[in-house]
Amino acid sequence: MFPRLTPITRNIIILNGIFYLASNFVAYPKLYEIFSVYYIGSPFFRVWQIITHMFMHAPLGQGIGLTHILFNMLTLASFGPVLEQVLGEKKYIMLYFLSGIGAYFLNCGWNYFEIMQGANVEEIYSIPMMGASGAIFGVVAAFSTMFPDSKLFFMFIPFPIKAKYLFPGIIVISLYLGFSGSMGGIAHFAHIGGAVVGFLLAKSWKDIIESINSVIE
Numbered sequence: 368m369f370p371r372l373t374p375i376t377r378n379i380i381i382l383n384g385i386f387y388l389a390s391n392f393v394a395y396p397k398l399y400e401i402f403s404v405y406y407i408g409s410p411f412f413r414v415w416q417i418i419t420h421m422f423m424h425a426p427l428g429q430g431i432g433l434t435h436i437l438f439n440m441l442t443l444a445s446f447g448p449v450l451e452q453v454l455g456e457k458k459y460i461m462l463y464f465l466s467g468i469g470a471y472f473l474n475c476g477w478n479y480f481e482i483m484q485g486a487n488v489e490e491i492y493s494i495p496m497m498g499a500s501g502a503i504f505g506v507v508a509a510f511s512t513m514f515p516d517s518k519l520f521f522m523f524i525p526f527p528i529k530a531k532y533l534f535p536g537i538i539v540i541s542l543y544l545g546f547s548g549s550m551g552g553i554a555h556f557a558h559i560g561g562a563v564v565g566f567l568l569a570k571s572w573k574d575i576i577e578s579i580n581s582v583i584e
Contacts, residue, residue, distance in 0.1 A: 375456050376447035379463065380440050383499060386422040387436050399423060403495035404471055406478045410492065421467040423497035430552055439499045446503075446510045453513065454572065462509055462568050463502045466561040470501020473560025477545070501557045505565025508534045512569035537562045 372380070390398040404420035405411040424436035451459040478491050510517075515531030538559060545555035 371448060372444060373448040373451040375451050375459055375463075376443060379447075379499075380443060383422050383424070383436060383440060387424055390423060391427050395426065399426065399495070399497070403497040405493075405495050406491050407475050408479075408492070411495070417468055417471055418464065420471065420495070420497050421464070421499045421502050424499070425497070435498060439503050442503050443499070443506060446506050450506060450509055450513070458568075458572060462505060462565060465568065466505020466508075466564045467499065467502035469564035470504070470554075470557035470561035471496065473563075474501075474554045474557040477556040496554050496557060498554075500554075501561030504537060504558045504561035505568075508537060508562040508565035509569035512566050513573050534562060534566055 386398075386402070390396075390402070400411070401413075402416060402419035403423045404416035405413075424439065425431050425434075427433060447459075447463075450462065454462065474496055482488055482491060511530045511533035515529065517530040518527035519530055519533075520527055541555040541558045541562075544550050544553070545559070
C-alpha cells in the first residue's frame with residue numbers, strides 16, 4: 368500500500384509521534400501553548416513556533432483529534448519516499464520545511480485580511496495553528512508536479528486519477544472552503560500556501576533536471 372519508508376520521511380513521522388505523545392500525555396496543555404504557532408502579531412507568538420507547529424496535531428478527543436495526525440502521516444508515507452529518493456535528502460528537507468513555513472505566512476496574510484475586515488482581533492491572536500498539513504500539501508503538490516502522469520488510487524474512488532490534477536484540486540477546494548467558511552477550525556489558506564511553495568520548488572528543480580538531461584543527450 369505504501370512505498371518503503373526512506374530515512375528522512377521515517378524520522379519526520381517518528382518525531383511527529385513523539386511530539387504527539389508528549390503533548391497529550393506528558394505536558395498537556397503546556398506543550399500545545401509553547402509549540403503551536405500563533406498569528407505573528409499575537410503576544411503568544413514565538414519565533415520557534417514557525418517550525419515546531421509542524422509537529423503538533425489536534426489533541427486527543429478534541430476537534431478531529433487522532434485523525435489529524437494519522438491522516439497527515441499516512442499521506443506523507445504515501446508521497447514522501449518517492450520524492451526523497453528523486454530529490455535527495457537536502458532538497459526534500461527544504462521542500463518539507465519551506466512548504467510548512469509558506470503555509471504559516473499565507474495563513475497570517477489571511478488573518479491580517481480578516482482583521483482589516485473587522486474580525487475579532489483577540490480571537491485571532493488567541494487561536495493557534497498546528498499540524499504538518501501545510502508541509503504535506505507541499506509534498507503532494509511537488510509529487511503532482513514532478514510525476515504528473517502517475518496514476519493514483521484513492522479510497523471510495525473506483526478509478527485512477529492522474530497526479531497532475533492534485534495541485535489544481537488542492538487550490539480550488541481550499542479556496543472554496545476558505546472563502547465559504549466551511550469546515551471551520553481548519554486553516555485552508557495554510558494548505559494553499561504549502562501547496563504553492565511545493566509546486567514552485569518542484570517546478571524549478573524539475574526544469575533544472577530536464578535542462579541538464581537535454582544537454583547530456
